[in-house]
Amino acid sequence: MESEPVLLFAYGNLSRGDDALAPLLLERLQQQGIVTGCGHQLKYLSDYQMQIEHVMDLQGCVRVLLFDAAVDITESYQFYPITEGLETHYTTHGMSPSTLLHTYRQTLKETPPPTSMLAIRGEDFELGQPLTNDATHNLNAAFEFLTELLSADDFSLWDASLNPS
16 A cells, blocks of 8 residues: 555535535545545545645645536536646635645645546535435446546556546
């Protein structure tokens, strides 16, 4: 077992319908007792949104996998690499994945770990709503994909499964 962990970082709000997809996926992995992936220990992290403080959570990780709900995809899920870059728009929903990686480089003066996104398609993000039926299907598909990916002994399946962003 390698000493550098793989960070699995889910962000979303459990009380906002399909926005709960990412934290629910992370919770399911934990409930299944999955503690290693691709030959490395797994480190779990869940939050409502990505913040500048999460730069420190990436430090020392061999890879990072972000999970988020997405409305702008047509498949059940998409798996793609994240590249660092500074986005200058500001929202009340934290920072973007590419800005987090840019901030990592600026703050720690080192290259951020290779980072990928597992985006899961959602439809309804209203406060107080449960997951939609389609989102439940997409969650199950993403879970099957991810458990297969993590069961590999190395990152070859991970790298081969990445779609261009």
